[in-house]
Amino acid sequence: MVRLVLAAALIVPSGTIAAQSLVITNKQDATASIISLADGKTVAVLPTGDGPHEVAVSADGKLAVVTDYGAQLAGRTLTVIDVGTRRVLATHPFGDHQRPHGIAFLPDNRTVVVTAERGGAIVLIDAVTGAVTAEHAVGQPLGHMVALSPDAKTAYTANIQPGTLSIIDLAGGSDPVVIKVGTQTEAIAAAPDGRTVWLGSNNTGLVFVVDLNSRQVIDSVQTSGFPYRIAFTPDAALAIVTNPESDEIWLIEATTRAIRTRVDLSSSQGGKRRPFGIVVAPAGDRAWVTMSASAEVAEIDLRTGTVARWMATGQVPDGIGYAR
Known part of the structure:
Protein backbone atom coordinates (compact mmCIF):
# COMPACT_ATOMS: atom_id res chain seq x y z
CA MET A 1 0.00 0.00 0.00
CA VAL A 2 1.33 3.44 -0.92
CA ARG A 3 -0.31 6.76 -0.19
CA LEU A 4 0.95 10.07 -1.56
CA VAL A 5 0.19 13.32 0.26
CA LEU A 6 0.71 16.97 -0.69
CA ALA A 7 3.43 18.96 1.09
CA ALA A 8 2.75 21.17 4.11
CA ALA A 9 4.35 24.44 5.23
CA LEU A 10 8.09 24.79 4.64
CA ILE A 11 10.53 24.96 7.54
CA VAL A 12 14.09 25.56 6.38
CA PRO A 13 17.08 24.32 8.40
CA SER A 14 20.06 26.62 8.80
CA GLY A 15 23.10 26.26 6.59
CA THR A 16 25.20 25.71 9.69
CA ILE A 17 26.94 22.35 9.83
CA ALA A 18 27.70 21.08 13.32
CA ALA A 19 31.14 20.03 14.42
CA GLN A 20 31.30 16.33 15.18
CA SER A 21 28.63 15.64 17.74
CA LEU A 22 26.20 13.06 19.09
CA VAL A 23 22.44 13.46 19.37
CA ILE A 24 20.95 11.29 22.12
CA THR A 25 17.36 10.75 23.21
CA ASN A 26 16.67 10.82 26.96
CA LYS A 27 13.46 8.87 27.49
CA GLN A 28 12.74 9.79 31.09
CA ASP A 29 13.46 13.50 30.60
CA ALA A 30 11.62 13.85 27.26
CA THR A 31 14.69 15.60 25.85
CA ALA A 32 17.47 15.19 23.33
CA SER A 33 21.08 15.98 24.24
CA ILE A 34 23.69 17.23 21.80
CA ILE A 35 27.21 16.30 22.89
CA SER A 36 30.32 17.78 21.29
CA LEU A 37 32.89 15.12 20.48
CA ALA A 38 35.64 17.72 20.69
CA ASP A 39 35.48 17.73 24.49
CA GLY A 40 32.70 15.29 25.41
CA LYS A 41 30.54 18.04 26.90
CA THR A 42 26.80 18.50 26.48
CA VAL A 43 26.23 21.67 24.45
CA ALA A 44 22.43 21.58 24.29
CA VAL A 45 19.46 19.84 25.88
CA LEU A 46 16.31 20.24 23.78
CA PRO A 47 12.67 19.36 24.51
CA THR A 48 10.99 16.53 22.62
CA GLY A 49 7.65 14.81 22.87
CA ASP A 50 7.04 12.23 25.59
CA GLY A 51 9.09 9.05 25.47
CA PRO A 52 11.66 9.89 22.79
CA HIS A 53 13.06 6.53 21.72
CA GLU A 54 15.06 6.71 18.49
CA VAL A 55 16.84 9.43 16.51
CA ALA A 56 18.22 9.68 12.98
CA VAL A 57 20.71 12.27 11.74
CA SER A 58 20.92 13.30 8.09
CA ALA A 59 24.13 12.40 6.27
CA ASP A 60 25.02 16.08 5.88
CA GLY A 61 24.80 16.51 9.65
CA LYS A 62 22.23 19.30 9.54
CA LEU A 63 19.03 17.67 10.77
CA ALA A 64 18.14 15.20 13.51
CA VAL A 65 14.66 13.70 13.82
CA VAL A 66 13.44 12.12 17.05
CA THR A 67 10.58 9.63 17.27
CA ASP A 68 8.28 10.68 20.12
CA TYR A 69 7.07 7.18 20.99
CA GLY A 70 5.07 8.29 24.01
CA ALA A 71 4.86 7.01 27.56
CA GLN A 72 1.50 6.10 29.08
CA LEU A 73 -0.24 7.62 26.08
CA ALA A 74 0.79 6.65 22.55
CA GLY A 75 3.02 9.20 20.86
CA ARG A 76 1.97 10.79 17.59
CA THR A 77 4.78 13.23 16.74
CA LEU A 78 8.33 13.64 15.45
CA THR A 79 10.69 16.32 16.81
CA VAL A 80 12.96 17.94 14.21
CA ILE A 81 16.25 19.45 15.41
CA ASP A 82 18.67 21.78 13.63
CA VAL A 83 21.94 20.27 14.84
CA GLY A 84 24.08 23.22 13.77
CA THR A 85 22.09 25.88 15.64
CA ARG A 86 21.05 23.47 18.39
CA ARG A 87 17.36 24.31 18.31
CA VAL A 88 14.07 22.56 17.71
CA LEU A 89 12.79 23.43 14.25
CA ALA A 90 9.40 21.74 14.39
CA THR A 91 7.20 19.11 15.93
CA HIS A 92 5.47 17.26 13.11
CA PRO A 93 2.36 15.09 13.47
CA PHE A 94 2.87 11.44 12.59
CA GLY A 95 0.17 11.26 9.96
CA ASP A 96 -2.75 9.11 11.07
CA HIS A 97 -0.51 6.75 13.02
CA GLN A 98 0.67 6.16 16.59
CA ARG A 99 3.85 5.02 18.30
CA PRO A 100 6.57 6.16 15.87
CA HIS A 101 9.71 4.22 16.65
CA GLY A 102 12.44 3.06 14.25
CA ALA A 116 4.36 2.99 12.90
CA GLU A 117 4.31 0.34 15.59
CA ARG A 118 0.56 0.71 15.82
CA GLY A 119 -0.66 0.60 12.27
CA GLY A 120 1.51 -2.00 10.58
CA ALA A 121 3.20 0.49 8.28
CA ILE A 122 6.31 2.45 7.55
CA VAL A 123 5.71 6.13 6.89
CA LEU A 124 7.86 8.44 4.76
CA ILE A 125 7.85 12.01 6.06
CA ALA A 134 4.17 7.83 1.27
CA GLU A 135 3.05 4.91 3.40
CA HIS A 136 3.91 1.25 2.88
CA ALA A 137 2.33 -1.75 4.58
CA VAL A 138 4.69 -3.89 6.64
CA GLY A 139 2.44 -6.92 6.43
CA GLN A 140 3.04 -7.84 10.08
CA PRO A 141 2.21 -6.44 13.52
CA LEU A 142 4.70 -4.64 15.77
CA GLY A 143 7.16 -3.42 13.17
CA HIS A 144 9.58 -1.85 15.65
CA MET A 145 12.97 -1.04 14.12
CA VAL A 146 13.86 -0.21 10.52
CA ALA A 147 17.01 -0.49 8.41
CA LEU A 148 17.69 0.52 4.81
CA SER A 149 19.53 -1.18 1.97
CA PRO A 150 22.79 0.51 0.87
CA ASP A 151 20.99 2.12 -2.10
CA ALA A 152 18.10 3.16 0.18
CA LYS A 153 15.56 1.64 -2.20
CA ILE A 167 11.31 -6.52 3.07
CA ILE A 168 9.61 -3.46 1.60
CA ASP A 169 10.21 -1.91 -1.82
CA LEU A 170 10.08 1.85 -1.25
CA ALA A 171 9.09 2.42 -4.87
CA GLY A 172 5.81 0.69 -4.07
CA GLY A 173 3.71 -1.46 -6.33
CA SER A 174 4.34 -4.75 -4.56
CA ASP A 175 3.44 -6.43 -1.29
CA PRO A 176 6.11 -6.76 1.39
CA VAL A 177 8.10 -9.98 1.53
CA VAL A 178 7.84 -11.53 4.99
CA ILE A 179 10.47 -13.99 6.26
CA LYS A 180 10.11 -16.00 9.46
CA VAL A 181 13.29 -15.51 11.47
CA GLY A 182 12.92 -16.48 15.11
CA THR A 183 11.07 -15.10 18.10
CA GLN A 184 10.77 -11.56 19.48
CA THR A 185 12.96 -10.02 16.78
CA GLU A 186 13.68 -6.39 17.66
CA ALA A 187 17.25 -5.41 16.75
CA ILE A 188 18.00 -5.08 13.04
CA ALA A 189 20.86 -3.91 10.84
CA ALA A 190 21.49 -4.21 7.12
CA ALA A 191 25.06 -5.03 6.15
CA PRO A 192 26.67 -2.22 4.11
CA ASP A 193 27.68 -4.72 1.41
CA GLY A 194 23.98 -5.40 0.72
CA ARG A 195 24.24 -9.16 1.23
CA THR A 196 22.67 -9.81 4.61
CA VAL A 197 20.35 -8.44 7.28
CA TRP A 198 21.01 -9.28 10.93
CA LEU A 199 18.25 -9.47 13.55
CA GLY A 200 18.34 -10.01 17.31
CA SER A 201 15.96 -12.22 19.27
CA ASN A 202 15.09 -10.74 22.66
CA ASN A 203 14.09 -13.95 24.40
CA THR A 204 16.73 -16.36 23.07
CA GLY A 205 19.85 -14.17 22.82
CA LEU A 206 20.35 -15.28 19.23
CA VAL A 207 21.46 -12.96 16.44
CA PHE A 208 20.13 -14.28 13.13
CA VAL A 209 21.76 -13.71 9.74
CA VAL A 210 19.38 -13.53 6.77
CA ASP A 211 20.81 -13.89 3.27
CA LEU A 212 19.07 -11.42 0.97
CA ASN A 213 19.69 -13.47 -2.16
CA SER A 214 18.06 -16.67 -0.90
CA ARG A 215 15.87 -14.82 1.60
CA GLN A 216 16.59 -17.43 4.22
CA VAL A 217 18.23 -17.53 7.64
CA ILE A 218 21.74 -18.85 6.97
CA ASP A 219 23.37 -18.56 10.38
CA SER A 220 22.95 -17.46 13.98
CA VAL A 221 25.23 -16.28 16.76
CA GLN A 222 24.44 -16.99 20.41
CA THR A 223 24.90 -13.98 22.69
CA SER A 224 24.23 -13.52 26.39
CA GLY A 225 21.18 -11.69 27.65
CA PHE A 226 19.30 -10.15 24.77
CA PRO A 227 20.77 -8.41 21.71
CA TYR A 228 19.10 -5.01 21.94
CA ARG A 229 20.72 -3.21 18.99
CA ILE A 230 23.03 -4.12 16.10
CA ALA A 231 25.27 -1.89 13.98
CA PHE A 232 27.92 -2.49 11.31
CA THR A 233 31.21 -0.83 10.55
CA PRO A 234 31.02 0.88 7.12
CA ASP A 235 33.27 -1.76 5.52
CA ALA A 236 30.80 -4.49 6.58
CA ALA A 237 33.62 -6.33 8.37
CA LEU A 238 32.33 -6.05 11.92
CA ALA A 239 28.91 -6.28 13.56
CA ILE A 240 28.49 -4.70 16.98
CA VAL A 241 25.74 -5.93 19.30
CA THR A 242 24.64 -4.29 22.55
CA ASN A 243 23.60 -6.59 25.41
CA PRO A 244 21.97 -4.68 28.29
CA GLU A 245 21.45 -7.73 30.49
CA SER A 246 25.12 -8.76 30.45
CA ASP A 247 26.44 -5.15 30.38
CA GLU A 248 28.53 -5.89 27.29
CA ILE A 249 28.88 -5.15 23.64
CA TRP A 250 29.91 -7.98 21.35
CA LEU A 251 32.19 -7.41 18.35
CA ILE A 252 31.43 -10.10 15.76
CA GLU A 253 33.34 -10.82 12.55
CA ALA A 254 30.63 -10.40 9.93
CA THR A 255 31.97 -12.97 7.45
CA THR A 256 32.87 -15.82 9.80
CA ARG A 257 30.46 -14.86 12.61
CA ALA A 258 33.32 -15.44 15.06
CA ILE A 259 33.33 -13.39 18.26
CA ARG A 260 36.27 -10.98 18.10
CA THR A 261 35.80 -9.67 21.62
CA ARG A 262 33.26 -8.92 24.32
CA VAL A 263 33.65 -5.44 25.79
CA ASP A 264 32.72 -5.36 29.47
CA LEU A 265 30.88 -2.14 30.32
CA SER A 266 29.89 -3.00 33.89
CA SER A 267 30.50 -0.46 36.62
CA SER A 268 33.26 -0.96 39.18
CA GLN A 269 30.82 0.53 41.70
CA GLY A 270 28.32 -2.26 41.10
CA GLY A 271 24.94 -1.94 39.47
CA LYS A 272 23.98 -2.14 35.83
CA ARG A 273 24.82 0.32 33.08
CA ARG A 274 22.64 -1.44 30.47
CA PRO A 275 24.09 -0.57 27.02
CA PHE A 276 21.27 0.30 24.62
CA GLY A 277 21.64 2.38 21.46
CA ILE A 278 24.69 2.38 19.21
CA VAL A 279 26.14 4.40 16.35
CA VAL A 280 29.41 3.83 14.47
CA ALA A 281 31.77 6.52 13.20
CA PRO A 282 32.07 6.87 9.40
CA ALA A 283 35.73 5.86 9.66
CA GLY A 284 34.71 2.63 11.39
CA ASP A 285 37.21 3.04 14.21
CA ARG A 286 34.84 4.21 16.95
CA ALA A 287 31.37 3.47 18.23
CA TRP A 288 29.24 5.25 20.79
CA VAL A 289 26.84 3.35 23.04
CA THR A 290 24.18 4.77 25.36
CA MET A 291 23.92 3.40 28.92
CA SER A 292 20.25 3.37 29.83
CA ALA A 293 20.69 2.73 33.56
CA SER A 294 23.62 5.06 34.30
CA ALA A 295 22.91 8.17 32.16
CA GLU A 296 26.15 7.87 30.20
CA VAL A 297 27.46 7.23 26.72
CA ALA A 298 30.61 5.19 26.14
CA GLU A 299 33.04 5.86 23.31
CA ILE A 300 34.45 2.51 22.20
CA ASP A 301 37.73 2.11 20.34
CA LEU A 302 36.81 -0.68 17.94
CA ARG A 303 40.45 -1.37 17.08
CA THR A 304 41.33 -2.32 20.65
CA GLY A 305 37.90 -3.22 22.03
CA THR A 306 38.29 -0.79 24.93
CA VAL A 307 36.39 2.20 26.32
CA ALA A 308 38.11 5.43 25.30
CA ARG A 309 35.96 7.73 27.46
CA TRP A 310 32.64 8.22 29.20
CA MET A 311 30.28 11.17 28.67
CA ALA A 312 27.22 12.23 30.66
CA THR A 313 23.70 12.19 29.20
CA GLY A 314 20.17 12.80 30.44
CA GLN A 315 18.12 10.16 32.21
CA VAL A 316 17.46 6.83 30.46
CA PRO A 317 19.33 7.51 27.21
CA ASP A 318 18.33 5.27 24.33
CA GLY A 319 18.60 6.30 20.67
CA ILE A 320 21.80 7.85 19.36
CA GLY A 321 22.91 9.52 16.13
CA TYR A 322 26.19 10.93 14.83
CA ALA A 323 26.54 14.32 13.13
CA ARG A 324 29.73 14.84 11.19
Whole structure:
Protein backbone atom coordinates (compact mmCIF):
# COMPACT_ATOMS: atom_id res chain seq x y z
CA MET A 1 0.00 0.00 0.00
CA VAL A 2 1.33 3.44 -0.92
CA ARG A 3 -0.31 6.76 -0.19
CA LEU A 4 0.95 10.07 -1.56
CA VAL A 5 0.19 13.32 0.26
CA LEU A 6 0.71 16.97 -0.69
CA ALA A 7 3.43 18.96 1.09
CA ALA A 8 2.75 21.17 4.11
CA ALA A 9 4.35 24.44 5.23
CA LEU A 10 8.09 24.79 4.64
CA ILE A 11 10.53 24.96 7.54
CA VAL A 12 14.09 25.56 6.38
CA PRO A 13 17.08 24.32 8.40
CA SER A 14 20.06 26.62 8.80
CA GLY A 15 23.10 26.26 6.59
CA THR A 16 25.20 25.71 9.69
CA ILE A 17 26.94 22.35 9.83
CA ALA A 18 27.70 21.08 13.32
CA ALA A 19 31.14 20.03 14.42
CA GLN A 20 31.30 16.33 15.18
CA SER A 21 28.63 15.64 17.74
CA LEU A 22 26.20 13.06 19.09
CA VAL A 23 22.44 13.46 19.37
CA ILE A 24 20.95 11.29 22.12
CA THR A 25 17.36 10.75 23.21
CA ASN A 26 16.67 10.82 26.96
CA LYS A 27 13.46 8.87 27.49
CA GLN A 28 12.74 9.79 31.09
CA ASP A 29 13.46 13.50 30.60
CA ALA A 30 11.62 13.85 27.26
CA THR A 31 14.69 15.60 25.85
CA ALA A 32 17.47 15.19 23.33
CA SER A 33 21.08 15.98 24.24
CA ILE A 34 23.69 17.23 21.80
CA ILE A 35 27.21 16.30 22.89
CA SER A 36 30.32 17.78 21.29
CA LEU A 37 32.89 15.12 20.48
CA ALA A 38 35.64 17.72 20.69
CA ASP A 39 35.48 17.73 24.49
CA GLY A 40 32.70 15.29 25.41
CA LYS A 41 30.54 18.04 26.90
CA THR A 42 26.80 18.50 26.48
CA VAL A 43 26.23 21.67 24.45
CA ALA A 44 22.43 21.58 24.29
CA VAL A 45 19.46 19.84 25.88
CA LEU A 46 16.31 20.24 23.78
CA PRO A 47 12.67 19.36 24.51
CA THR A 48 10.99 16.53 22.62
CA GLY A 49 7.65 14.81 22.87
CA ASP A 50 7.04 12.23 25.59
CA GLY A 51 9.09 9.05 25.47
CA PRO A 52 11.66 9.89 22.79
CA HIS A 53 13.06 6.53 21.72
CA GLU A 54 15.06 6.71 18.49
CA VAL A 55 16.84 9.43 16.51
CA ALA A 56 18.22 9.68 12.98
CA VAL A 57 20.71 12.27 11.74
CA SER A 58 20.92 13.30 8.09
CA ALA A 59 24.13 12.40 6.27
CA ASP A 60 25.02 16.08 5.88
CA GLY A 61 24.80 16.51 9.65
CA LYS A 62 22.23 19.30 9.54
CA LEU A 63 19.03 17.67 10.77
CA ALA A 64 18.14 15.20 13.51
CA VAL A 65 14.66 13.70 13.82
CA VAL A 66 13.44 12.12 17.05
CA THR A 67 10.58 9.63 17.27
CA ASP A 68 8.28 10.68 20.12
CA TYR A 69 7.07 7.18 20.99
CA GLY A 70 5.07 8.29 24.01
CA ALA A 71 4.86 7.01 27.56
CA GLN A 72 1.50 6.10 29.08
CA LEU A 73 -0.24 7.62 26.08
CA ALA A 74 0.79 6.65 22.55
CA GLY A 75 3.02 9.20 20.86
CA ARG A 76 1.97 10.79 17.59
CA THR A 77 4.78 13.23 16.74
CA LEU A 78 8.33 13.64 15.45
CA THR A 79 10.69 16.32 16.81
CA VAL A 80 12.96 17.94 14.21
CA ILE A 81 16.25 19.45 15.41
CA ASP A 82 18.67 21.78 13.63
CA VAL A 83 21.94 20.27 14.84
CA GLY A 84 24.08 23.22 13.77
CA THR A 85 22.09 25.88 15.64
CA ARG A 86 21.05 23.47 18.39
CA ARG A 87 17.36 24.31 18.31
CA VAL A 88 14.07 22.56 17.71
CA LEU A 89 12.79 23.43 14.25
CA ALA A 90 9.40 21.74 14.39
CA THR A 91 7.20 19.11 15.93
CA HIS A 92 5.47 17.26 13.11
CA PRO A 93 2.36 15.09 13.47
CA PHE A 94 2.87 11.44 12.59
CA GLY A 95 0.17 11.26 9.96
CA ASP A 96 -2.75 9.11 11.07
CA HIS A 97 -0.51 6.75 13.02
CA GLN A 98 0.67 6.16 16.59
CA ARG A 99 3.85 5.02 18.30
CA PRO A 100 6.57 6.16 15.87
CA HIS A 101 9.71 4.22 16.65
CA GLY A 102 12.44 3.06 14.25
CA ILE A 103 13.75 5.79 11.95
CA ALA A 104 16.28 6.28 9.14
CA PHE A 105 17.09 9.13 6.73
CA LEU A 106 17.01 8.72 2.97
CA PRO A 107 19.98 10.11 0.98
CA ASP A 108 18.10 13.33 0.15
CA ASN A 109 18.84 14.49 3.73
CA ARG A 110 15.21 15.43 4.36
CA THR A 111 12.99 12.35 4.06
CA VAL A 112 12.78 9.97 7.00
CA VAL A 113 11.43 6.42 7.01
CA VAL A 114 9.61 5.72 10.28
CA THR A 115 7.94 2.60 11.66
CA ALA A 116 4.36 2.99 12.90
CA GLU A 117 4.31 0.34 15.59
CA ARG A 118 0.56 0.71 15.82
CA GLY A 119 -0.66 0.60 12.27
CA GLY A 120 1.51 -2.00 10.58
CA ALA A 121 3.20 0.49 8.28
CA ILE A 122 6.31 2.45 7.55
CA VAL A 123 5.71 6.13 6.89
CA LEU A 124 7.86 8.44 4.76
CA ILE A 125 7.85 12.01 6.06
CA ASP A 126 9.53 15.14 4.74
CA ALA A 127 11.38 16.39 7.81
CA VAL A 128 11.42 19.94 6.47
CA THR A 129 7.74 20.32 5.59
CA GLY A 130 6.19 17.65 7.79
CA ALA A 131 4.35 16.16 4.82
CA VAL A 132 3.64 12.45 4.75
CA THR A 133 4.88 11.56 1.28
CA ALA A 134 4.17 7.83 1.27
CA GLU A 135 3.05 4.91 3.40
CA HIS A 136 3.91 1.25 2.88
CA ALA A 137 2.33 -1.75 4.58
CA VAL A 138 4.69 -3.89 6.64
CA GLY A 139 2.44 -6.92 6.43
CA GLN A 140 3.04 -7.84 10.08
CA PRO A 141 2.21 -6.44 13.52
CA LEU A 142 4.70 -4.64 15.77
CA GLY A 143 7.16 -3.42 13.17
CA HIS A 144 9.58 -1.85 15.65
CA MET A 145 12.97 -1.04 14.12
CA VAL A 146 13.86 -0.21 10.52
CA ALA A 147 17.01 -0.49 8.41
CA LEU A 148 17.69 0.52 4.81
CA SER A 149 19.53 -1.18 1.97
CA PRO A 150 22.79 0.51 0.87
CA ASP A 151 20.99 2.12 -2.10
CA ALA A 152 18.10 3.16 0.18
CA LYS A 153 15.56 1.64 -2.20
CA THR A 154 14.48 -1.09 0.21
CA ALA A 155 13.42 -0.95 3.85
CA TYR A 156 13.67 -3.81 6.31
CA THR A 157 11.64 -4.00 9.51
CA ALA A 158 12.06 -6.24 12.54
CA ASN A 159 8.61 -7.32 13.69
CA ILE A 160 8.74 -8.29 17.36
CA GLN A 161 5.69 -10.37 18.12
CA PRO A 162 5.66 -12.63 15.03
CA GLY A 163 9.47 -12.87 14.96
CA THR A 164 9.71 -11.88 11.32
CA LEU A 165 11.57 -9.69 8.85
CA SER A 166 9.65 -7.60 6.33
CA ILE A 167 11.31 -6.52 3.07
CA ILE A 168 9.61 -3.46 1.60
CA ASP A 169 10.21 -1.91 -1.82
CA LEU A 170 10.08 1.85 -1.25
CA ALA A 171 9.09 2.42 -4.87
CA GLY A 172 5.81 0.69 -4.07
CA GLY A 173 3.71 -1.46 -6.33
CA SER A 174 4.34 -4.75 -4.56
CA ASP A 175 3.44 -6.43 -1.29
CA PRO A 176 6.11 -6.76 1.39
CA VAL A 177 8.10 -9.98 1.53
CA VAL A 178 7.84 -11.53 4.99
CA ILE A 179 10.47 -13.99 6.26
CA LYS A 180 10.11 -16.00 9.46
CA VAL A 181 13.29 -15.51 11.47
CA GLY A 182 12.92 -16.48 15.11
CA THR A 183 11.07 -15.10 18.10
CA GLN A 184 10.77 -11.56 19.48
CA THR A 185 12.96 -10.02 16.78
CA GLU A 186 13.68 -6.39 17.66
CA ALA A 187 17.25 -5.41 16.75
CA ILE A 188 18.00 -5.08 13.04
CA ALA A 189 20.86 -3.91 10.84
CA ALA A 190 21.49 -4.21 7.12
CA ALA A 191 25.06 -5.03 6.15
CA PRO A 192 26.67 -2.22 4.11
CA ASP A 193 27.68 -4.72 1.41
CA GLY A 194 23.98 -5.40 0.72
CA ARG A 195 24.24 -9.16 1.23
CA THR A 196 22.67 -9.81 4.61
CA VAL A 197 20.35 -8.44 7.28
CA TRP A 198 21.01 -9.28 10.93
CA LEU A 199 18.25 -9.47 13.55
CA GLY A 200 18.34 -10.01 17.31
CA SER A 201 15.96 -12.22 19.27
CA ASN A 202 15.09 -10.74 22.66
CA ASN A 203 14.09 -13.95 24.40
CA THR A 204 16.73 -16.36 23.07
CA GLY A 205 19.85 -14.17 22.82
CA LEU A 206 20.35 -15.28 19.23
CA VAL A 207 21.46 -12.96 16.44
CA PHE A 208 20.13 -14.28 13.13
CA VAL A 209 21.76 -13.71 9.74
CA VAL A 210 19.38 -13.53 6.77
CA ASP A 211 20.81 -13.89 3.27
CA LEU A 212 19.07 -11.42 0.97
CA ASN A 213 19.69 -13.47 -2.16
CA SER A 214 18.06 -16.67 -0.90
CA ARG A 215 15.87 -14.82 1.60
CA GLN A 216 16.59 -17.43 4.22
CA VAL A 217 18.23 -17.53 7.64
CA ILE A 218 21.74 -18.85 6.97
CA ASP A 219 23.37 -18.56 10.38
CA SER A 220 22.95 -17.46 13.98
CA VAL A 221 25.23 -16.28 16.76
CA GLN A 222 24.44 -16.99 20.41
CA THR A 223 24.90 -13.98 22.69
CA SER A 224 24.23 -13.52 26.39
CA GLY A 225 21.18 -11.69 27.65
CA PHE A 226 19.30 -10.15 24.77
CA PRO A 227 20.77 -8.41 21.71
CA TYR A 228 19.10 -5.01 21.94
CA ARG A 229 20.72 -3.21 18.99
CA ILE A 230 23.03 -4.12 16.10
CA ALA A 231 25.27 -1.89 13.98
CA PHE A 232 27.92 -2.49 11.31
CA THR A 233 31.21 -0.83 10.55
CA PRO A 234 31.02 0.88 7.12
CA ASP A 235 33.27 -1.76 5.52
CA ALA A 236 30.80 -4.49 6.58
CA ALA A 237 33.62 -6.33 8.37
CA LEU A 238 32.33 -6.05 11.92
CA ALA A 239 28.91 -6.28 13.56
CA ILE A 240 28.49 -4.70 16.98
CA VAL A 241 25.74 -5.93 19.30
CA THR A 242 24.64 -4.29 22.55
CA ASN A 243 23.60 -6.59 25.41
CA PRO A 244 21.97 -4.68 28.29
CA GLU A 245 21.45 -7.73 30.49
CA SER A 246 25.12 -8.76 30.45
CA ASP A 247 26.44 -5.15 30.38
CA GLU A 248 28.53 -5.89 27.29
CA ILE A 249 28.88 -5.15 23.64
CA TRP A 250 29.91 -7.98 21.35
CA LEU A 251 32.19 -7.41 18.35
CA ILE A 252 31.43 -10.10 15.76
CA GLU A 253 33.34 -10.82 12.55
CA ALA A 254 30.63 -10.40 9.93
CA THR A 255 31.97 -12.97 7.45
CA THR A 256 32.87 -15.82 9.80
CA ARG A 257 30.46 -14.86 12.61
CA ALA A 258 33.32 -15.44 15.06
CA ILE A 259 33.33 -13.39 18.26
CA ARG A 260 36.27 -10.98 18.10
CA THR A 261 35.80 -9.67 21.62
CA ARG A 262 33.26 -8.92 24.32
CA VAL A 263 33.65 -5.44 25.79
CA ASP A 264 32.72 -5.36 29.47
CA LEU A 265 30.88 -2.14 30.32
CA SER A 266 29.89 -3.00 33.89
CA SER A 267 30.50 -0.46 36.62
CA SER A 268 33.26 -0.96 39.18
CA GLN A 269 30.82 0.53 41.70
CA GLY A 270 28.32 -2.26 41.10
CA GLY A 271 24.94 -1.94 39.47
CA LYS A 272 23.98 -2.14 35.83
CA ARG A 273 24.82 0.32 33.08
CA ARG A 274 22.64 -1.44 30.47
CA PRO A 275 24.09 -0.57 27.02
CA PHE A 276 21.27 0.30 24.62
CA GLY A 277 21.64 2.38 21.46
CA ILE A 278 24.69 2.38 19.21
CA VAL A 279 26.14 4.40 16.35
CA VAL A 280 29.41 3.83 14.47
CA ALA A 281 31.77 6.52 13.20
CA PRO A 282 32.07 6.87 9.40
CA ALA A 283 35.73 5.86 9.66
CA GLY A 284 34.71 2.63 11.39
CA ASP A 285 37.21 3.04 14.21
CA ARG A 286 34.84 4.21 16.95
CA ALA A 287 31.37 3.47 18.23
CA TRP A 288 29.24 5.25 20.79
CA VAL A 289 26.84 3.35 23.04
CA THR A 290 24.18 4.77 25.36
CA MET A 291 23.92 3.40 28.92
CA SER A 292 20.25 3.37 29.83
CA ALA A 293 20.69 2.73 33.56
CA SER A 294 23.62 5.06 34.30
CA ALA A 295 22.91 8.17 32.16
CA GLU A 296 26.15 7.87 30.20
CA VAL A 297 27.46 7.23 26.72
CA ALA A 298 30.61 5.19 26.14
CA GLU A 299 33.04 5.86 23.31
CA ILE A 300 34.45 2.51 22.20
CA ASP A 301 37.73 2.11 20.34
CA LEU A 302 36.81 -0.68 17.94
CA ARG A 303 40.45 -1.37 17.08
CA THR A 304 41.33 -2.32 20.65
CA GLY A 305 37.90 -3.22 22.03
CA THR A 306 38.29 -0.79 24.93
CA VAL A 307 36.39 2.20 26.32
CA ALA A 308 38.11 5.43 25.30
CA ARG A 309 35.96 7.73 27.46
CA TRP A 310 32.64 8.22 29.20
CA MET A 311 30.28 11.17 28.67
CA ALA A 312 27.22 12.23 30.66
CA THR A 313 23.70 12.19 29.20
CA GLY A 314 20.17 12.80 30.44
CA GLN A 315 18.12 10.16 32.21
CA VAL A 316 17.46 6.83 30.46
CA PRO A 317 19.33 7.51 27.21
CA ASP A 318 18.33 5.27 24.33
CA GLY A 319 18.60 6.30 20.67
CA ILE A 320 21.80 7.85 19.36
CA GLY A 321 22.91 9.52 16.13
CA TYR A 322 26.19 10.93 14.83
CA ALA A 323 26.54 14.32 13.13
CA ARG A 324 29.73 14.84 11.19
